[in-house]
Amino acid sequence: xxxxxxxxxxxxxxxxxxxxxxxxxxxxxxxxxxxxxxxxxxxxxxxxxxxxxxxxxxxxxxxxxxxxxxxxxxxxxxxxxxxxxxxxxxxxxxxxxxxxxxxxxxxxxxxxxxxxxxxxxxxxxxxxxxxxxxxxxxxxxxxxxxxxxxxxxxxxxxxxxxxxxxxxxxxxxxxxxxxxxxxxxxxxxxxxxxxxxxxxxxxxxxxxxxxxxxxxxxxxxxxxxxxxxxxxxxxxxxxxxxxxxxxxxxxxxxxxxxxxxxxxxxxxxxxxxxxxxxxxxxxxxxxxxxxxxxxxxxxxxxxxxxxxxxxxxxxxxxxxxxxxxxxxxxxxxxxxxxxxxxxxxxxxxxxxxxxxxxxxxxxxxxxxxxxxxxxxxxxxxxxxxxxxxxxxxxxxxxxxxxxxxxxxxxxxxxxxxxxxxxxxxxxxxxxxxxxxxxxxxxxxxxxxxxxxxxxxxxxxxxxxxxxxxxxxxxxxxxxxxxxxxxxxxxxxxxxxxxxxxxxxxxxxxxxxxxxxxxxxxxxxxxxxxxxxxxxxxxxxxxxxxxxxxx
Amino acid sequence: xxxxxxxxxxxxxxxxxxxxxxxxxxxxxxxxxxxxxxxxxxxxxxxxxxxxxxxxxxxxxxxxxxxxxxxxxxxxxxxxxxxxxxxxxxxxxxxxxxxxxxxxxxxxxxxxxxxxxxxxxxxxxxxxxxxxxxxxxxxxxxxxxxxxxxxxxxxxxxxxxxxxxxxxxxxxxxxxxxxxxxxxxxxxxxxxxxxxxxxxxxxxxxxxxxxxxxxxxxxxxxxx
Numbered sequence: 015x016x017x018x019x020x021x022x023x024x025x026x027x028x029x030x031x032x033x034x035x036x037x038x039x040x041x042x043x044x045x046x047x048x049x050x051x052x053x054x055x056x057x058x059x060x061x062x063x064x065x066x067x068x069x070x071x072x073x074x075x076x077x078x079x080x081x082x083x084x085x086x087x088x089x090x091x092x093x094x095x096x097x098x099x100x101x102x103x104x105x106x107x108x109x110x111x112x113x114x115x116x117x118x119x120x121x122x123x124x125x126x127x128x129x130x131x132x133x134x135x136x137x138x139x140x141x142x143x144x145x146x147x148x149x150x151x152x153x154x155x156x157x158x159x160x161x162x163x164x165x166x167x168x169x170x171x172x173x174x175x176x177x178x179x180x181x182x183x184x185x186x187x188x189x190x191x192x193x194x195x196x197x198x199x200x201x202x203x204x205x206x207x208x209x210x211x212x213x214x215x216x217x218x219x220x221x222x223x224x225x226x227x228x229x230x231x232x233x234x235x236x237x238x239x240x241x242x243x244x245x246x247x248x249x250x251x252x253x254x255x256x257x258x259x260x261x262x263x264x265x266x267x268x269x270x271x272x273x274x275x276x277x278x279x280x281x282x283x284x285x286x287x288x289x290x291x292x293x294x295x296x297x298x299x300x301x302x303x304x305x306x307x308x309x310x311x312x313x314x315x316x317x318x319x320x321x322x323x324x325x326x327x328x329x330x331x332x333x334x335x336x337x338x339x340x341x342x343x344x345x346x347x348x349x350x351x352x353x354x355x356x357x358x359x360x361x362x363x364x365x366x367x368x369x370x371x372x373x374x375x376x377x378x379x380x381x382x383x384x385x386x387x388x389x390x391x392x393x394x395x396x397x398x399x400x401x402x403x404x405x406x407x408x409x410x411x412x413x414x415x416x417x418x419x420x421x422x423x424x425x426x427x428x429x430x431x432x433x434x435x436x437x438x439x440x441x442x443x444x445x446x447x448x449x450x451x452x453x454x455x456x457x458x459x460x461x462x463x464x465x466x467x468x469x470x471x472x473x474x475x476x477x478x479x480x481x482x483x484x485x486x487x488x489x490x491x492x493x494x495x496x497x498x499x500x501x502x503x504x505x506x507x508x509x510x511x512x513x514x515x516x517x518x519x520x521x522x523x524x525x526x527x528x529x530x531x532x533x534x535x536x537x538x539x540x541x542x543x544x545x546x547x548x549x550x551x552x553x554x555x556x557x558x559x560x561x562x563x564x
Numbered sequence: 565x566x567x568x569x570x571x572x573x574x575x576x577x578x579x580x581x582x583x584x585x586x587x588x589x590x591x592x593x594x595x596x597x598x599x600x601x602x603x604x605x606x607x608x609x610x611x612x613x614x615x616x617x618x619x620x621x622x623x624x625x626x627x628x629x630x631x632x633x634x635x636x637x638x639x640x641x642x643x644x645x646x647x648x649x650x651x652x653x654x655x656x657x658x659x660x661x662x663x664x665x666x667x668x669x670x671x672x673x674x675x676x677x678x679x680x681x682x683x684x685x686x687x688x689x690x691x692x693x694x695x696x697x698x699x700x701x702x703x704x705x706x707x708x709x710x711x712x713x714x715x716x717x718x719x720x721x722x723x724x725x726x727x728x729x730x731x732x733x734x735x736x737x738x739x740x741x742x743x744x745x746x747x748x749x750x751x752x753x754x755x756x757x758x759x760x761x762x763x764x765x766x767x768x769x770x771x772x773x774x775x776x777x778x779x780x781x782x783x784x785x786x787x788x
Contacts, residue, residue: 127587130597195604203597204587233608237615241727249706250723252619257705258627258717267615540589 032434032531047132048534052139053118054432057425059139060114063105063146064418068494070098075456075490078483081475088473092159095471097152099162100179104186105146107417108275111282112228113142113193115424116221118432120197122525122532123215125206125541130199131192138192141185148182151175161471163272166253166264170245177243184239187232190278194228197221206524208543215523215547216305220285223309227274227281227316235271238264262327269320277316279413281309283380283420284351287373290423291355293521294370295362298548301354308347315344325396334393341391348384352377367519368442372423375450376416383411386461401471404464407457415453422449422500427519429504434512434531441503448496455489523547581759595761602765606772613731613776620724620783627717634721635787637702637710639693643785646689647777653682654774657767660746664760669753672763676747679770683740690733697722725784732780735773742766 033050043051073094077084086094117135121128129135152158152175160169160176169176201222205214242264244250251257253264292299299305321329321337355377364370386408389395399405430436459482464470468479475483517526522545528537581591588594624631656678663672701709704726708719746766749755755763 130587131601132585132587134601191605191608195601195608198604199597199600202600203593229604229608230611233611234615237612241615241619244705244723244727248704248723250704250727251720252623252723258720259623260626263619263622267619535586 031533032529033534034433034531036534045136047128047136049117049121049129049132049135050432050532050536052135053114053116055139056109056117056142057114059142059146060106060110063101064110067098067101067106068497070094070101072490072494074098075487077473078475079487081477081480089159091473092471093157096158096161100149100158100183102414103162103275104183105142105149107279107413108186108190109142109193110417110421111286111424112197112221112224112278113138113189115286115421115428116193116197116224116282119424119428119525120200120218120221121204122431122528122536123217123523123547124200124204125209125524125537125543126200126204127535127537129196130204131196134192135196138189138196141192142189145182145184145186145189148178148185152179152182163268164239164242165268166242166245166261167255169242170253177246180239180242184236184243187236187239190228191232194225194232197225198229201225206541206543212303212306213543213546216288216299216302216309217285217523219306219309220281220288223313224278224281224285226310226313227278230317231271231274231278234267235275238267238271241267262324262329265324265327266321269323270317273320273323274313274316276409276413277312279417280348280380281312283376283417284309286420286424286427287355287376288351289521289523290369290373290427291358292362292548292550293427293519294367294373295359295364296520296550297358297362298546298550299354300357300360301350302548304350305354308350311347312344315340315347319344322391322396325393326400331393338391338393342388345384345388345391348380352381352384366443367426368437368439368446369423369427369519371443371446372419372426372449375446375453376419376423378450379411379415379419379453383408383416386411399464401469402464403460403468403470406470407460407464410457410460415457419449419453422446425504428525429507430514430518431525431530431532433507434514434529435507435510436514436518437507437510438503441499445496445499445503448499449493452489452491452493452496456486456493457489459483459485459489522549581756583754583759591758595764598761598765599768602768606768609735609772609776613728616724616728616731617779617783620728623720623724624787627720629715630717631721632787633713633715634702634718634725635784637697637700638725638785639696640785642689642693643781646686647781649682649685649689650774650777653679653686654771656682657743657770661760661764661767664750664755664763665757667757669750669755672750672755673747676743676750676763680740680743680747683736683743686736687733687740690729728780729784732773732776735776739766739770739773742769 033048043055046052073085074091077086077091077094117129155175155178156173158175158179160172164176164180169180201214201218241250241252245253249257250259252259253261255261288299288305319337319341321333322341325334325338355373386404390399390405390408426437426442460468463479463482463486466479468475512531514530516529518530519526524537524541524543524547525532527541584591585594588597656675660672660675660679663669663675697703701711702722703709703719704723705719708722710718743766746755746763749762
């Protein structure tokens with residue numbers, strides 16, 4: 015029987031206390047092992063740091079409004095862009111979707127009561143907070159100006175808070191690993207009865223692929239960061255050419271994690287989009303297995319492309335050709351997904367709600383980001399474009415644009431499930447348009463700037479670049495306006511009464527079978543899967559009969 | 565029409581112990597999840613050490629004479645002794661798991677205690693090795709101050725020696741804490757053939773710690 019129908023029909027009469035209400039008190043939140051509460055605490059933490067990193071971004075863009083000094087000196091500028099990068103990568107984008115939305119939604123989608131290791135999950139949150147506090151504390155030590163990539167030998171020879179920042183990233187790695195371990199064990203062992211691997215919602219496949227990368231790549235970053243600390247404290251010599259070491263080895267170690275890490279950022283975004291598009295197209299996802307396996311393919315191929323960050327760092331041409339080819343190759347599974355999503359929308363009955371509008375923004379922005387990646391994968395063009403604004407624009411399209419717009423899509427999609435309340439849907443639609451315009455206004459000009467030779471991370475620039483820099487800076491204000499509008503109507507939704515039905519969007523996955531918001535144990539009893547996650551056939555009539563009627 | 569309340573009979577059928585957590589349907593599911601979790605954790609451990617092994621390999625290839633000369637400062641006898649001690653502890657750990665699985669409480673306590681003892685012997689031997697190195701100035705990186713070297717650059721070997729054996733030593737200590745926790749729970753009588761997953765997964769961890777030493781020993785002590 016469907017609880018969803020019951021609850022929507024019977025109103026609040028027989029309602030159990032939901033997970034937000036029971037148990038009460040701050041202490042009950044800080045000691046909770048409920049995946050939904052942990053997910054929400056992750057979400058608000060991530061949003062807080064998104065605000066901090068975003069303010070740094072606005073400062074960077076404001077400084078670049080004019081050549082030479084606008085609002086800060088060059089030293090400050092270096093620290094600001096480093097903090098912007100480090101906060102956005104390690105505190106926002108990497109945990110954004112898996113730790114916040116994944117924690118909230120994954121057990122619900124699987125029909126489970128919780129993740130496999132609830133206490134480990136809580137530990138992961140506290141480790142995240144510890145790492146975040148360490149990262150912020152570097153400000154007291156004079157900040158860090160190495161860029162978020164911590165390249166040696168600069169990072170091993172300069173003062174300030176480099177050791178603390180690097181240790182913060184090391185600590186944050188553990189929170190990421192714990193989430194990954196939890197998700198794989200949960201997906202293997204806690205699927206509802208009747209849910210085989212190919213009856214899982216695609217969100218779960220995306221989380222699974224993400225978790226593979228979190229587990230395989232993060233420890234390598236961990237040891238690399240520890241080696242930086244050891245180099246600074248003990249002078250071990252491994253990355254120091256004066257002592258017989260090799261700074262390029264650091265780059266290999268670093269990108270062996272950090273390139274797969276960009277797939278930690280994009281795979282969860284794709285996972286969200288794979289849920290949103292069928293729900294708002296009211297149509298079975300096109301190419302389920304192709305999307306599922308392409309996630310895993312991206313996770314595995316992602317480990318074989320790291321050296322494309324280093325084409326000009328001193329590498330044999332032969333190795334360069336191999337890495338270039340592999341990088342082109344990884345575009346294939348990404349493209350498979352995009353085509354499948356578009357085919358899902360084809361002749362669906364599309365409703366342009368906010369989550370769907372963000373999903374469509376994602377398709378456009380990810381496609382631009384993905385295709386410009388191919389320019390950088392090609393050896394000859396990369397020599398020209400390396401370390402220019404073209405690279406900055408490219409990775410903002412795939413990391414910032416795609417990830418954060420998918421985060422917004424997911425938040426708008428599951429907001430009624432999280433809080434049982436609805437935001438102002440008209441404002442949400444307007445905000446999604448403003449964000450889309452603002453994002454493109456900020457970063458499209460940067461492709462042009464880069465192709466004309468504007469180098470990244472530079473404080474000053476030639477006067478002929480100013481027009482495009484002004485467009486980009488104005489774009490950042492539009493983007494910020496869209497995001498503040500989003501924050502405003504989401505917060506205003508708390509003044510609405512709780513009372514969303516179980517399934518406001520007409521989704522077919524299991525989280526829509528339980529109340530909005532769910533009770534602490536998610537479901538009344540153990541749900542048993544009786545139809546596929548994207549089964550939009552009208553229930554009483556078999557498909558064949560329906561088609562005859564046309 | 566998709567969900568069905570079916571948890572009641574699932575709980576009634578299972579003769580479960582008080583250690584079944586609420587979100588698992590049955591003990592076997594909880595046990596499998598714990599094992600998957602530990603194996604995944606071990607993968608991360610392998611990759612953590614993997615970075616150091618790769619770094620060691622590359623630096624060894626670049627400075628073969630320095631590594632060759634430096635490794636003569638290590639005491640092979642003590643290294644071999646520690647290898648035997650750790651292998652023995654792996655054996656006693658296996659016996660602990662067997663004792664837990666077959667409801668032999670006293671043997672479980674005995675074998676867990678023996679495992680901790682072996683780990684302790686390993687750490688004591690390591691302590692003497694380390695203090696000997698400190699005394700001779702065989703220290704990592706810029707603290708290296710050994711006199712009378714004929715081959716330059718030996719500090720690099722000791723950088724890796726201390727980082728790798730140090731990280732391994734931390735893992736041995738963590739294992740000792742985990743096994744001591746098992747010992748307390750074993751004395752309280754928590755483990756039985758119905759519930760022994762903490763013993764089993766700690767055992768998995770302990771075998772990995774041994775395995776890493778099996779690689780470290782020839783890499784550090786037996787360069788030729």
